[in-house]
Amino acid sequence: xxxxxxxxxxxxxxxxxxxxxxxxxxxxxxxxxxxxxxxxxxxxxxxxxxxxxxxxxxxxxxxxxxxxxxxxxxxxxxxxxxxxxxxxxxxxxxxxxxxxxxxxxxxxxxxxxxxxxxxxxxxxxxxxxxxxxxxxxxxxxxxxxxxxxxxxxxxxxxxxxxxxxxxxxxxxxxxxxxxxxxxxxxxxxxxxxxxxxx
Numbered sequence: 001x002x003x004x005x006x007x008x009x010x011x012x013x014x015x016x017x018x019x020x021x022x023x024x025x026x027x028x029x030x031x032x033x034x035x036x037x038x039x040x041x042x043x044x045x046x047x048x049x050x051x052x053x054x055x056x057x058x059x060x061x062x063x064x065x066x067x068x069x070x071x072x073x074x075x076x077x078x079x080x081x082x083x084x085x086x087x088x089x090x091x092x093x094x095x096x097x098x099x100x101x102x103x104x105x106x107x108x109x110x111x112x113x114x115x116x117x118x119x120x121x122x123x124x125x126x127x128x129x130x131x132x133x134x135x136x137x138x139x140x141x142x143x144x145x146x147x148x149x150x151x152x153x154x155x156x157x158x159x160x161x162x163x164x165x166x167x168x169x170x171x172x173x174x175x176x177x178x179x180x181x182x183x184x185x186x187x188x189x190x191x192x193x194x195x196x197x198x
Contacts, residue, residue: 007033059130061106061123063088071095071103078102080137084127084156086110086144094142102140105130110148111155119155127156131165138166145172145190 003011007029014025032040056062057069060082064070071077071091081102085091086109094100107122119125130136141156143149157167173191183191 060104061108062091062104080135082136083140083142085142110143110152112148124156124159128159131160131163136165138168140168142170
């Protein structure tokens with residue numbers, strides 16, 4: 001059976017999203033056929049405005065709808081401590097934990113030569129400029145523990161080596177609830193390397 005072209009086009013559009021296969025895309029298209037038109041119009045407007053109405057913070061490169069993100073604009077945050085992350089999602093995860101009260105610097109990726117992403121494609125130069133302007137005492141490197149994330153952290157450490165700023169790396173180890181026998185070698189190495197006295 002041949003579906004109407006508009007349904008096929010929408011299915012193809014959904015298939016381009018990460019983690020969405022053909023069947024899931026088709027289910028989403030059929031679901032939207034059952035939604036009231038006003039809800040569908042609101043959904044379409046939200047999708048249409050997604051890139052038009054969002055900006056990148058002029059200070060930390062986080063996602064915002066203003067010139068500065070809400071974190072950079074918050075005077076109660078510790079402006080002397082900058083946590084360097086790879087993505088907006090990392091900021092959300094750290095904020096959700098409630099464990100950090102400083103500000104951020106979002107790189108928009110990590111160094112990945114295989115994907116043609118070098119330091120110049122990331123916001124590393126603006127981090128160095130922020131540090132050189134003064135007022136920052138500590139840079140916390142919170143890049144992923146992948147090879148790319150580690151390479152990015154090392155590159156940033158070297159780029160900031162001439163400054164007086166303290167450079168730290170977030171602790172790594174066993175996640176809560178994970179049994180030791182199922183942990184990989186690298187995780188155990190980091191867990192023992194970042195152990196603390198009780």
